[in-house]
Amino acid sequence: MDVINILDWINNLWSTFVHEFDFVFIQGDRYKQMLDGIFNTLKITAGSLVIGILIGIVVAAIRSSYDKSGARHGFGFAILKVLNAICKVYLTIIRGTPVVVQLMICYFLIFISARDGVPVAIFAFGINSGAYVAEIFRGGIMAVDNGQFEAGRSLGFNYVQTMIYIVIPQMFKAVLPTLCNEFIALLKETSVAGYVGVMDLTKAGNSIAGRTYSYFLPLLTVAAIYLVVVMILTWLVGRLERRLRKSDH
Amino acid sequence: MTTNNTLIKVENLVKSFGDIKVLKGIDTEIKHGEVVVIIGASGSGKSTFLRCLNRLEESTNGHIYFKDTDITDPKVNINVHRQKMGMVFQQFNLFPHMTVLKNMISAPMKLLKMSKEDATNKAMALLEKVGLADRADAYPSQLSGGQKQRIAIVRALCMDPEVMLFDEPTSALDPEMVGEVLELMKDLAKEGMTMAVVTHEMGFAREVADRVIFIDEGVIAEEGTPEEIFGNPQCPRLKEFLSKVL
Numbered sequence: 001m002d003v004i005n006i007l008d009w010i011n012n013l014w015s016t017f018v019h020e021f022d023f024v025f026i027q028g029d030r031y032k033q034m035l036d037g038i039f040n041t042l043k044i045t046a047g048s049l050v051i052g053i054l055i056g057i058v059v060a061a062i063r064s065s066y067d068k069s070g071a072r073h074g075f076g077f078a079i080l081k082v083l084n085a086i087c088k089v090y091l092t093i094i095r096g097t098p099v100v101v102q103l104m105i106c107y108f109l110i111f112i113s114a115r116d117g118v119p120v121a122i123f124a125f126g127i128n129s130g131a132y133v134a135e136i137f138r139g140g141i142m143a144v145d146n147g148q149f150e151a152g153r154s155l156g157f158n159y160v161q162t163m164i165y166i167v168i169p170q171m172f173k174a175v176l177p178t179l180c181n182e183f184i185a186l187l188k189e190t191s192v193a194g195y196v197g198v199m200d201l202t203k204a205g206n207s208i209a210g211r212t213y214s215y216f217l218p219l220l221t222v223a224a225i226y227l228v229v230v231m232i233l234t235w236l237v238g239r240l241e242r243r244l245r246k247s248d249h
Numbered sequence: 250m251t252t253n254n255t256l257i258k259v260e261n262l263v264k265s266f267g268d269i270k271v272l273k274g275i276d277t278e279i280k281h282g283e284v285v286v287i288i289g290a291s292g293s294g295k296s297t298f299l300r301c302l303n304r305l306e307e308s309t310n311g312h313i314y315f316k317d318t319d320i321t322d323p324k325v326n327i328n329v330h331r332q333k334m335g336m337v338f339q340q341f342n343l344f345p346h347m348t349v350l351k352n353m354i355s356a357p358m359k360l361l362k363m364s365k366e367d368a369t370n371k372a373m374a375l376l377e378k379v380g381l382a383d384r385a386d387a388y389p390s391q392l393s394g395g396q397k398q399r400i401a402i403v404r405a406l407c408m409d410p411e412v413m414l415f416d417e418p419t420s421a422l423d424p425e426m427v428g429e430v431l432e433l434m435k436d437l438a439k440e441g442m443t444m445a446v447v448t449h450e451m452g453f454a455r456e457v458a459d460r461v462i463f464i465d466e467g468v469i470a471e472e473g474t475p476e477e478i479f480g481n482p483q484c485p486r487l488k489e490f491l492s493k494v495l
Contacts, residue, residue, distance in 0.1 A: 074323070150305055151342035151401075155356040155408060156332030165355060169346050247346050247388040 024217045030208050037204025038225060044121045044190045044200065049183060051126025056133030059087045061163060063134070064141040068149075087134070094131035100192040102128055107196035117198035121190065129186050136178050140171035173244045180237040184230050191226075201225060254280050256316060256412055256443050257302060263310035264297055271297045273467035274311070279412065284444045286454040286475075289464035290490055295447045298464060299416050302445065303327075303334045316411070332360055335405030339417040341397040343389035343404070349376070350385040353404045361408070368407070375403040379433055395426030399433055406437075413437065415446040451494055455479055463487045 025031040066084040069077060094102070106124040107117060114120050144167050152162035194203030205222035209215045257279040264272040271294045279285050289295040300306040302313060304320060304327050313321050320330050344352050353375070354368035363371075376382040379399045389397055398418055405413060415434065419427045431453050438444060438457050448454065454461050454475060461478040463471045463486075471484045479495075482488045 145340075145342075147338060147340050147342040148344065151336075151338065151344070153328075154303060154305060154331055154334070154336035154338075155405070156328050156360050157356065158328045161359065165359070166344055170344075173346065244346075247390065 020214065020217055024208060024212050024214050025221075028211075030211070033199065033204045033208060034201075034221070036199055037201040037222075040118055040193070040199055041187070041190055041201040042229070043118060044125060044193055044198070045183075045187045047122035048125035048129050048186060048190070051122065052129030052133045052182075052186070055127065055130025056137045057168070059090065059130065059134035060137030060141055062087050063138050065159070067142070068146075091131050091134065094128055099125065099128045099189055100195055103192065103196055117193065117196040120196060121193045121198050121200075125186065125190060125193075128189075129182065132182050132185075133179065136175050136182060137171060139178075140175035141167060143174055144170045173241075176237060176241050176244065180234065183233060183237075187229060187233070188226060255314075256281050256283075257445075258314040259302075259311070260314075261311040262298070262301060262308055262313065264294075264301055264306060265309045271467055272301070272308075275464075275467075275469055277462065277469060277472070279443060279445055282441045282443055283459045284438045284442075284446070284457055285460050285462060286458035287445065287447045287462045287464060288449070288451070288454060288478075288490070293464045294467045295464045296416055299414050299445060299447045302414055303331050303336060305336075328360075332356075332408050333411045335402075335408060335410035335413040337398070337401050337405060337413065337415045337418045339420050341389075341394070341401045341421070343392075343397055343401055345389050348386050348388055349381070349392070349400050352389070352400065353407045356404075357407050372403070372407055375406055379403055393426060394422045395429045398422065398426075398430045402430075402433055402437075412443040412445065415444065415448065417447050417449065419448065419450055449494065451479070451491075463490070465490070 025034065062080070062083045066080050069080060103121060103124040107114065107120045111120050111123075148166055148170065149162055152166040153159075157165065190200055191202035193200040194206065199207070201222055205218040209218040212218070255278045259275055259277050262272055262275040263270070275298060277285075287295045287298065297306055301308045304313075308321055311321065312319050315330050315334070318325060318330065320327060343349075344355075347355065350369065350372055353372035354363075354365065357363040357368045357371070358365060373382060373385065376385055379402075381396060381399060381403075384392060384396065384400075389400070392400065402413075402418075418434070419430050422430065427450070431450060434444070434446070434453070435457055446453070446458075456475075458475050460472060461475050462469055463478065463484070465484075465486045471478065471482065471487050478487070479491065482491055
């Protein structure tokens with residue numbers, strides 16, 4: 001094969017690609033479906049992220065308060081014990097069943113009248129992510145030196161204030177890399193949202209592939225988009241980490 | 250329950266951890282402006298005693314009165330009383346995610362509702378006094394041990410406490426940094442601050458204490474002026490202890 005042949009080959013490949021791209025994405029405005037898919041995937045990820053963090057903080061606070069509690073009697077402790085038991089049941093069920101099953105239970109059994117699957121998916125993935133985030137946060141809270149807690153209390157902060165102003169900021173910094181991992185996993189898990197009729201990125205790619213009988217370009221494009229989003233996310237978290245690290249020179 | 254001059258009164262204080270009885274009935278009182286130094290071998294219960302005074306440890310039995318309030322009563326809002334009881338720890342426990350200034354102003358701002366300006370002025374005046382004003386924007390990790398402990402002391406002072414509790418404040422310091430912390434504590438004592446100090450620094454006890462308490466096996470084995478304790482100890486355990494540390 002000489003140089004001319006190679007150039008010829010590349011040229012052919014390129015025109016095949018352009019033709020394929022035009023056929024798959026441009027004709028019938030199918031790229032719009034793709035954009036919808038990206039938008040829905042990001043919406044579901046962001047929404048469930050917020051829900052997951054909120055649930056995570058509450059569950060982690062309850063669980064670590066229970067573990068740390070000095071007085072193991074009285075009315076307050078009884079309430080804590082009940083809350084802790086509820087949290088444990090929640091963690092067991094959510095972590096013990098596949099997210100796609102949870103999603104389908106939400107859509108087909110709980111929110112039967114829901115027409116739009118996106119809010120249901122945000123709810124289901126949020127509840128699911130909360131369980132994992134809770135355990136990440138609990139580990140982080142337990143890793144903060146107890147002296148920090150005591151110093152806060154000795155200044156007169158109550159339990160909740162000490163948590164909010166002193167323990168949780170330090171916990172957050174410690175768990176950031178692990179948390180980032182969870183977010184990446186969450187983003188990719190949302191690819192099963194198609195099971196409840198949501199046009200997410202994966203579903204969009206799959207549907208274009210089905211319509212055009214061309215699987216190569218749609219699926220690789222879908223994969224590339226996930227990859228880029230994950231890389232952007234990783235970069236953002238890295239920047240945040242560096243900013244938070246300025247206090248430990 | 251207490252006379253006008255008494256700030257803290259401790260009655261039959263008992264503290265157990267599980268089956269182990271650490272404090273076996275302590276009775277004492279701390280007067281306004283008094284500097285009480287608590288000495289004893291490690292494991293004698295002296296730190297536990299100090300930590301019971303602001304309920305960082307919940308006592309098992311007995312009563313602690315702080316300005317006529319029985320703070321061992323579960324119905325008492327201990328947070329309000331802790332604001333008036335500054336505490337300094339062996340491990341400093343500065344908040345690593347905050348600058349020195351933020352360490353000092355967050356409690357006054359959030360608990361005493363001080364304006365940021367007032368709190369900052371107050372904190373800066375205290376930093377000026379201890380010669381660390383130029384470190385206001387530093388993070389704790391950038392400070393030496395002695396500096397950390399001095400900041401921890403002025404952080405507690407920002408709340409205008411009526412008593413300061415010191416839990417072995419110099420035990421985690423390099424030897425050359427012990428002096429600067431003790432100097433600051435001496436200044437505080439001279440200004441009339443009520444202080445309860447658990448320490449191994451016998452020189453400090455001798456020089457600054459109004460009263461020395463020797464705790465042994467969970468009880469006050471002997472107490473008196475520094476002259477009595479160091480010059481003429483009575484109890485054999487105290488004699489033995491002093492022969493080891495002096």
